[in-house]
Amino acid sequence: MSLRQIDPKQRGFLIVNSHPTGSAATVERMWERIPARTDGSGPVVLLLGHSAGYGLATLLTGLRQHGIRGVGVAYEGAETERRTATAGWYRTAAAARLADEAGNDFAFVNTDAFSEQGKAEVLDLVEKRFGKVDHLIYSLAAPRRTDPVTGTVHHSVIKPLGRPYQAPALDFSDGTAKVTSLHLEPATEEETEATVQVMGGADWQLWVKALAGRSLLADRFTTAALTYIGSELTAPVYRQGTIGAAKQHLENTAGELNDTVLVGSQRAFTAVAGAAVTQASSAIPxxxxxxxxxxxxxxxxxxxxxxxxxxxxxxxTGATALVTDEQGRIRLDGWELDPKVQDQVRELWADPHAGLARSAEGATWFMAQLRELYGWGLDGVDYDQPDETTIAWPEPQHSNHPYASPTT
Structure with a gap:
């Protein structure tokens, strides 16, 4: 037991400490807003990057609506003397409790998914407890990756390609929303390649090959890697920048997997999500x-x-028809890229200072959403009281779930 009085230690978009009860509340509230419609044991899923953003949403929605079983993988930091555990650590504990209460056999592993050791640990668990995998969801976001073959540590950067980037940006450094000007120099070839190595499809391909090597791909196996395209307004620093180069590599990897590793009705896709407030997106200028x-x-x-x-x-899962674009990508972002919507956003962007004056609610909403990612600012949570910060990571090796494998 470790009761602490916690403060967020926030500077701009950077928030250090997480609030355990608040982090759990974000998971519980998302869970309650997802319409429940499952009645038993569903497909086996390996979810890489389950603890935040789209990965967390994919986990909770899969549990709540499709009764998914399987393994979630994240790389979260435990509590130290100076800091709380990461918000993803506390969110995982809450998600595990909800899965258990709902009768879902789902295990959670805290490991470096980029490493050979991490892959072996996870696949040992999958093979012993679940057998063949129906769906692999790839939703990893990390600032660096160690190549498991060469040992080279690659660091990603967020930069434009070819020419400098100057654009307006939202600034909360003094606690009040204002518009500032952002200038970024273009990335070097080395920085671009390093970003592709971290955020592209190299690791996704290794996971699919590792599953195939152990004969753990179900006959109708599908894998989807989450990606983003976004607006032309942010394209110079995103889709046309270093991240965009990585996302293009991710999309190319889907084609390579379909042409090589996957056979028959097995398929690989990228799924293009729409905009969201996530820990990863808040770092992008x-x-x-x-x-x-x-x-x-x-x-x-x-x-x-x-x-x-x-x-x-x-x-x-086939509950609705699978619809892809001309590049074979699943599109979830039509609501964002609707031309009428983009015209209105473009109007605000044309004069960002006046746009922010008209968008005060939007800026306040963004910061509130960001704070909630770390468990702060939620109604019903008493931040004036000490909170229990020592929360155990859910034990992945044992299960009392009704759908657990007899070999567990």
């Missing part, structure tokens, strides 16, 4: 201001990560 403007335009029409995950699962 100009995305915060763009997202605030987008929310101002859409209001309640801004689709949550869970709503988009619901669309993804319905297509992957």
């Amino acid at each position: 100009s995305i915060a201001l763009y997202t605030a403007f987008l929310h101002t335009v859409l209001g309640d029409g801004f689709r949550t990560t869970a709503q988009q995950a619901e669309d993804l699962w319905d297509q992957l």
